[in-house]
Amino acid sequence: MSTRKDTVVPVRTPSRSYEVHVGRGMLDEVGRLVRESAGGEVAAVVTDSNVGPLYAERALSSLAAAGYRTALVSFPAGERSKRLSTLGDVLESLAEEGLGRDDVVVALGGGVCGDMAGLAAALYQRGCKVAQVPTSLLAMVDSSVGGKTAVDLEAGKNLAGAFLQPSVVVADVDCLDTLSPELLRDSCGEVIKHGVIADESLFEEVGRRPLSSAGYPKDELVRVVARNVEIKRDVVVADEREHGLRQTLNFGHTIGHAIEAASEFRLGHGTCVAAGMCCMSRAAAAKGWCSQQTARAVERVVAAHGLPLDTDLDHDLIMHFATHDKKRHGDSVNVVVPRRIGSVEIRKTSLGELRELVDLGCGTCPL
Ligand SMILES: NC(=O)c1ccc[n+]([C@@H]2O[C@H](COP(=O)([O-])OP(=O)(O)OC[C@H]3O[C@@H](n4cnc5c(N)ncnc54)[C@H](O)[C@@H]3O)[C@@H](O)[C@H]2O)c1
Numbered sequence: 033m034s035t036r037k038d039t040v041v042p043v044r045t046p047s048r049s050y051e052v053h054v055g056r057g058m059l060d061e062v063g064r065l066v067r068e069s070a071g072g073e074v075a076a077v078v079t080d081s082n083v084g085p086l087y088a089e090r091a092l093s094s095l096a097a098a099g100y101r102t103a104l105v106s107f108p109a110g111e112r113s114k115r116l117s118t119l120g121d122v123l124e125s126l127a128e129e130g131l132g133r134d135d136v137v138v139a140l141g142g143g144v145c146g147d148m149a150g151l152a153a154a155l156y157q158r159g160c161k162v163a164q165v166p167t168s169l170l171a172m173v174d175s176s177v178g179g180k181t182a183v184d185l186e187a188g189k190n191l192a193g194a195f196l197q198p199s200v201v202v203a204d205v206d207c208l209d210t211l212s213p214e215l216l217r218d219s220c221g222e223v224i225k226h227g228v229i230a231d232e233s234l235f236e237e238v239g240r241r242p243l244s245s246a247g248y249p250k251d252e253l254v255r256v257v258a259r260n261v262e263i264k265r266d267v268v269v270a271d272e273r274e275h276g277l278r279q280t281l282n283f284g285h286t287i288g289h290a291i292e293a294a295s296e297f298r299l300g301h302g303t304c305v306a307a308g309m310c311c312m313s314r315a316a317a318a319k320g321w322c323s324q325q326t327a328r329a330v331e332r333v334v335a336a337h338g339l340p341l342d343t344d345l346d347h348d349l350i351m352h353f354a355t356h357d358k359k360r361h362g363d364s365v366n367v368v369v370p371r372r373i374g375s376v377e378i379r380k381t382s383l384g385e386l387r388e389l390v391d392l393g394c395g396t397c398p399l
């Protein structure tokens with residue numbers, strides 16, 4: 033029995049119930065927590081070429097100490113690896129390691145690793161278990177929770193995927209010590225998003241003091257990460273398969289995903305979401321769906337994080353990616369716009385109106 037103090041957020045979705053553990057030194061608890069939640073005999077740690085050298089050994093030791101036969105599968109770091117060819121390599125490696133249907137994939141890394149290892153687990157032998165061990169702030173506050181897994185296609189982001197809820201999520205905030213300031217800042221895009229969609233006080237708090245600030249106290253970080261997990265949990269539990277409410281988690285993504293793909297993934301996901309949120313907020317204010325004050329508040333907090341407020345991307349290109357996104361239904365696209373800070377709405381827009389929103393919000397930053 034460990035005496036380590038962690039914050040536990042329970043998640044009960046229709047398909048699976050699990051716990052999200054957030055704390056310090058949690059990497060050494062991975063074996064115990066995976067054993068208690070997933071069982072099995074083999075644990076395959078899937079990680080990337082940056083995270084593996086930093087943290088795989090500790091995760092593997094912890095899993096071995098919990099009685100697992102372990103395997104390590106690594107792929108080159110970066111969004112460009114989040115594709116079918118890498119997924120194929122990961123699946124072949126799982127088979128070579130003799131993973132069985134009752135065994136567990138341990139996704140150790142950022143959102144790219146979590147999405148791809150999660151999809152590998154969903155596909156392998158028609159579905160084995162996955163434990164998420166997020167190491168980027170973005171993965172801790174967002175991608176490790178909720179069960180969306182995917183790889184990108186040429187036509188856009190996350191176009192081939194599956195839902196697979198993890199058996200457990202173990203977030204060790206000490207891992208953030210090795211994340212570069214740029215990547216920490218990038219991750220904050222999703223934190224700001226959570227504030228805009230559901231929690232004005234979180235929004236104001238990170239506006240005053242970004243999580244990417246130097247010397248952010250670790251205990252505070254644990255609290256704020258756990259609060260983000262609760263926000264995401266509440267949405268996912270209400271609408272696991274994204275028929276309605278879950279679409280609100282896509283605030284900033286219609287334009288953000290387009291910016292990300294058009295940059296050929298040189299720009300990080302959170303950075304693009306931040307710009308996408310500002311563009312959509314300006315467009316919403318211009319349409320009278322929210323106040324100018326709300327749009328300015330989104331810009332202010334994004335600017336406080338050193339993230340971009342706009343994009344100079346060609347509007348035809350934005351439309352190209354936006355119309356290939358999963359939120360397109362025939363001739364309409366569901367977009368998410370703010371009502372005020374802490375509340376958003378889903379609006380079904382025609383392709384013509386989406387173009388109007390892009391023209392109103394992109395390349396129009398008044399600052
Ligand atoms: N499934 C979901 O619900 C969901 C939600 C949000 C984002 N995403 C996806 O997540 C991805 C973005 O996640 P990300 O920003 O974590 O990207 P990432 O996984 O590429 O990680 C960013 C970089 O940081 C490195 N890294 C990660 N942890 C580190 C650490 N502790 N120390 C040093 N380096 C570390 C990685 O190797 C990588 O180079 C995108 O593909 C996005 O589409 C998915």
Ligand SMILES: O=C(O)C(=O)C[C@@H](O)[C@H](O)[C@H](O)COP(=O)(O)O
Binds near residue numbers: 174189190222274282
């Ligand atoms: O979990 C969700 O639902 C989200 O939308 C969270 C997003 O931050 C994330 O980027 C997600 O991968 C986007 O999903 P997509 O299906 O719209 O690509």
Ligand SMILES: [Zn+2]
Binds near residue numbers: 222301305
């Ligand atoms: Zn996102």
